[in-house]
Amino acid sequence: MPREIAIQGVLVPGLLPIFLGCLLLMVLVDLLIGRYGLYRYVWHPPLFRLALFACLFGLAGLLLLR
Amino acid sequence: MASASMKAGQAAHRWPALAEAFAGEGRAWLFVFKTLLALYLAAWLAMWLRLEQPATAMITVGIVMHPHSGMVRAKSFYRAIGTLCGSTFGLALLCVFPQQRVLFLLSMSLWVGLCAGGATLYRNFMAYGFVLAGYTAAIVALPAIGNPLGVFDSALMRVSEVMLGLLVAGVVSDLVFPERLRLVLRQGAREHFAQFIDFVRGSTGGSIPRAEMEQAHLRFVRAAVQLENQRASVIFEDPEIRARSTRMRLLNQHNMAAATSFQSLHHLINRLQREHRDAEAAALIALYRPIGAALTTAPDELHDPAVLAPRLRECAQGLPALEAELRTGLAPGRAQLAFDTGATVLKRFLDELCGYVEVELALRARVQRGAVERVHFRRGNDATGAMVAVLRTFLTMATLSAFWIASGWTFGVSAMLLATVFSGLFAAMPNPLASAFTMLAGYAAGMLAGLVVAYALLPGSDGFVMLIAASLPLLLIGPWLNAHVQYSGIGGGFAIGIVYILALKNPMVYDPTHAFNDAIAQLAGVALAAVSFVFVPRVTGSGWQRRRQFRRLREQVVEAASAPLAGLPWRFESESRDLFHQAIVHTRPGSRASRELLAWALAVHESGRALIELRQQLRAGRFPVEVREAVDRAVQAVAQLYRHPDAVRRQQAEDLARTAIEACAATPALRPRLYQLLGALRDDESPLATWMPAGEPDRAA
Numbered sequence: 001m002p003r004e005i006a007i008q009g010v011l012v013p014g015l016l017p018i019f020l021g022c023l024l025l026m027v028l029v030d031l032l033i034g035r036y037g038l039y040r041y042v043w044h045p046p047l048f049r050l051a052l053f054a055c056l057f058g059l060a061g062l063l064l065l066r
Numbered sequence: 067m068a069s070a071s072m073k074a075g076q077a078a079h080r081w082p083a084l085a086e087a088f089a090g091e092g093r094a095w096l097f098v099f100k101t102l103l104a105l106y107l108a109a110w111l112a113m114w115l116r117l118e119q120p121a122t123a124m125i126t127v128g129i130v131m132h133p134h135s136g137m138v139r140a141k142s143f144y145r146a147i148g149t150l151c152g153s154t155f156g157l158a159l160l161c162v163f164p165q166q167r168v169l170f171l172l173s174m175s176l177w178v179g180l181c182a183g184g185a186t187l188y189r190n191f192m193a194y195g196f197v198l199a200g201y202t203a204a205i206v207a208l209p210a211i212g213n214p215l216g217v218f219d220s221a222l223m224r225v226s227e228v229m230l231g232l233l234v235a236g237v238v239s240d241l242v243f244p245e246r247l248r249l250v251l252r253q254g255a256r257e258h259f260a261q262f263i264d265f266v267r268g269s270t271g272g273s274i275p276r277a278e279m280e281q282a283h284l285r286f287v288r289a290a291v292q293l294e295n296q297r298a299s300v301i302f303e304d305p306e307i308r309a310r311s312t313r314m315r316l317l318n319q320h321n322m323a324a325a326t327s328f329q330s331l332h333h334l335i336n337r338l339q340r341e342h343r344d345a346e347a348a349a350l351i352a353l354y355r356p357i358g359a360a361l362t363t364a365p366d367e368l369h370d371p372a373v374l375a376p377r378l379r380e381c382a383q384g385l386p387a388l389e390a391e392l393r394t395g396l397a398p399g400r401a402q403l404a405f406d407t408g409a410t411v412l413k414r415f416l417d418e419l420c421g422y423v424e425v426e427l428a429l430r431a432r433v434q435r436g437a438v439e440r441v442h443f444r445r446g447n448d449a450t451g452a453m454v455a456v457l458r459t460f461l462t463m464a465t466l467s468a469f470w471i472a473s474g475w476t477f478g479v480s481a482m483l484l485a486t487v488f489s490g491l492f493a494a495m496p497n498p499l500a501s502a503f504t505m506l507a508g509y510a511a512g513m514l515a516g517l518v519v520a521y522a523l524l525p526g527s528d529g530f531v532m533l534i535a536a537s538l539p540l541l542l543i544g545p546w547l548n549a550h551v552q553y554s555g556i557g558g559g560f561a562i563g564i565v566y567i568l569a570l571k572n573p574m575v576y577d578p579t580h581a582f583n584d585a586i587a588q589l590a591g592v593a594l595a596a597v598s599f600v601f602v603p604r605v606t607g608s609g610w611q612r613r614r615q616f617r618r619l620r621e622q623v624v625e626a627a628s629a630p631l632a633g634l635p636w637r638f639e640s641e642s643r644d645l646f647h648q649a650i651v652h653t654r655p656g657s658r659a660s661r662e663l664l665a666w667a668l669a670v671h672e673s674g675r676a677l678i679e680l681r682q683q684l685r686a687g688r689f690p691v692e693v694r695e696a697v698d699r700a701v702q703a704v705a706q707l708y709r710h711p712d713a714v715r716r717q718q719a720e721d722l723a724r725t726a727i728e729a730c731a732a733t734p735a736l737r738p739r740l741y742q743l744l745g746a747l748r749d750d751e752s753p754l755a756t757w758m759p760a761g762e763p764d765r766a767a
Binding site for chain 2: 030031033034035036037039040044045046047049050
């Protein structure tokens with residue numbers, strides 16, 4: 001994965017599509033967890049969601065930009 | 067910690083009023099703390115990322131912050147969409163007309179006008195997204211007009227700053243002592259459920275006076291619209307609510323359908339009682355009694371859907387036997403027809419009530435299983451009102467542009483910008499002129515405070531901590547005012563004004579002449595946006611719009627008689643309620659206009675529902691051609707009556723309904739609904755009674 005992608009001559013950081021992809025993934029995960037009510041087992045759901053997103057994004061970013 | 071809370075508890079005992087005040091203030095200060103945290107965090111991050119104007123990120127935070135985190139998320143979502151659309155358009159516009167100022171400004175005015183018009187078509191923060199799309203285009207393109215080559219960088223910077231602000235606001239409001247809108251929604255929904263069940267149970271006596279029915283209708287419509295509004299915001303806050311979203315919509319629709327059937331049933335019983343046909347009325351009340359009994363349970367289970375649902379189903383199974391038994395006790399012909407009509411409505415009501423309670427039961431379950439029917443809450447919108455908003459905003463912008471070009475005013479950009487922002491924001495408000503002037507006052511105060519901070523306190527301070535120390539005391543006034551509903555207009559202006567004139571930068575730029583010129587231009591922009599409402603008056607809440615909404619409400623019946631049947635019941639129930647709700651908030655409770663509107667709303671619900679069901683029956687069954695034609699004519703006549711109500715059309719509709727009933731002698735399935743329609747036309751308490759010949763002997767059926 002290149003560090004920067006050229007879209008119509010505009011350089012966009014390669015992390016941006018990864019970020020957007022992770023957002024999408026997060027929405028799906030959220031949907032699943034919400035449907036089965038699993039957030040009730042978590043002390044602070046928003047904090048958990050943010051942390052989960054940070055993990056996802058960090059992992060994907062590190063793997064793809066290795 | 068423990069001793070502190072004990073002390074607070076003792077204080078609460080000694081001075082309850084004081085404790086109450088502190089509880090309210092505590093929430094306000096929590097909000098102030100969260101807002102300031104988000105503001106400074108956004109400023110620091112923007113400076114760290116070397117963004118051009120950290121002030122834009124701060125303004126974004128100031129605008130989207132709200133005590134409830136769901137609101138922040140919803141507002142942010144639409145703001146993000148609006149910003150992206152607006153900056154794309156601004157970019158495109160400047161690429162097309164880089165050297166044509168007249169064409170450029172005209173198209174810009176038109177775009178802003180169109181966005182302001184679109185905003186009036188939506189409630190919630192969707193409207194806000196439209197406003198944003200309008201003024202972000204201006205924010206991106208206008209400052210770059212002197213340097214067209216820099217527009218791309220300007221757009222990129224603006225989008226980055228706004229997104230940063232949104233991100234920070236969302237994270238802070240969600241993580242730091244979040245206040246959940248979900249709890250408000252859940253409590254509201256449960257209260258509404260309990261109220262509705264209580265109301266249904268409490269009316270076992272059979273008849274409810276019309277005035278009480280109107281009040282109940284008003285309450286239920288309010289609850290239905292409010293629940294839908296809150297649901298649209300909470301889905302951004304809570305994944306559990308998002309998973310329940312479709313089902314909550316279905317719940318609302320079931321509730322509205324059940325409420326309409328319930329009203330129809332009671333209108334019917336009331337009519338029978340007024341006509342002294344006590345045998346039929348008594349039979350219907352006897353048929354209703356099992357429902358009341360099914361809803362009467364142990365006191366702590368009164369509103370528990372898990373207990374109520376099986377009891378209601380059981381009751382529904384026993385109903386046909388009771389119906390047959392009661393029917394034999396009545397004289398054949400007229401009396402039995404009236405009873406059949408009531409029984410049909412009652413069975414439908416029970417069916418809808420069962421559906422309502424079962425959806426509520428499924429909603430309270432921890433895990434959501436299976437898919438449910440997708441229904442939408444349709445809004446009743448007014449295209450003409452939107453056109454007026456387009457015209458007004460376009461005129462404001464065009465006037466300012468012309469003035470800018472003619473005078474060569476250096477700070478015309480600022481005036482244009484602020485006029486764009488505020489004419490968009492005000493267009494969606496119920497009383498724009500008053501709110502424009504409070505906003506203006508707040509804005510001026512905010513600018514003054516900003517000047518004090520920038521030129522008296524900030525110079526000489528060094529580092530981010532000193533910056534916080536210098537700006538905190540005056541900056542916290544805005545969010546504090548915002549946290550109190552009665553000052554929120556002033557607070558909104560103050561919060562934007564101070565951040566705007568402060569224009570924090572790294573390194574800070576001090577230019578008093580520029581700041582004063584800018585301040586004057588911005589105030590002129592806000593004032594002009596306010597003045598434009600004098601020349602092209604507001605539409606929302608005016609008598610003209612109320613009359614139009616009133617007509618649209620009546621035309622719902624025409625819709626019920628002619629629109630395609632697929633999904634029509636849901637559309638009819640939600641749109642008529644939304645129209646009614648929009649119109650009723652602008653009338654004084656108890657005034658003549660308000661009573662008239664309520665009376666018409668009830669009539670529209672009853673007739674429209676009967677028409678839709680009649681059409682559904684006609685389509686589902688096989689009937690002879692002459693029956694079909696007779697019923698069709700009656701349906702169209704009722705639609706005509708509601709379009710232009712007068713005595714001739716009412717009489718004609720009544721005659722055609724009678725003819726249709728006679729034509730249906732061989733097909734008893736159609737008769738109850740026709741009879742219900744006829745009853746609604748002849749109701750002497752409905753607004754149609756104005757056109758009824760006085761003292762006419764009752765010839766019903």
